[in-house]
Amino acid sequence: xxEPESIAVDLINKEGKAGKTVISVDIxxxxxxxxxxxxxxxxxxxTVTIHRMKIGLISEKAKGYTGxxxxxxxxxxxxxxxxxxxWRPNDTAxxxx
Numbered sequence: 001x002x003e004p005e006s007i008a009v010d011l012i013n014k015e016g017k018a019g020k021t022v023i024s025v026d027i028x029x030x031x032x033x034x035x036x037x038x039x040x041x042x043x044x045x046x047t048v049t050i051h052r053m054k055i056g057l058i059s060e061k062a063k064g065y066t067g068x069x070x071x072x073x074x075x076x077x078x079x080x081x082x083x084x085x086x087w088r089p090n091d092t093a094x095x096x097x
């Protein structure tokens with residue numbers, strides 16, 4: 001991993017060690033989606049996958065980097081795109097996280 005990504009990962013992991021909650025969207029930086037290699041990964045407390053579950057997220061090596069995994073694939077409910085059934089992109093006033 002090259003700069004500036006390497007510096008960003010260091011800062012994110014430092015904040016995580018200090019007690020801040022680190023959330024990764026789709027897959028933690030540095031984790032290979034196919035589970036073959038890991039390059040200086042982010043240590044997330046929660047990983048929210050939005051397209052599909054990746055093999056790399058459920059590999060034995062990934063457990064220390066992904067934290068809890070929430071599968072939030074886009075779903076079409078009542079003709080509207082909904083993420084996890086919690087939030088509609090066109091309705092931010094009712095967003096619940």
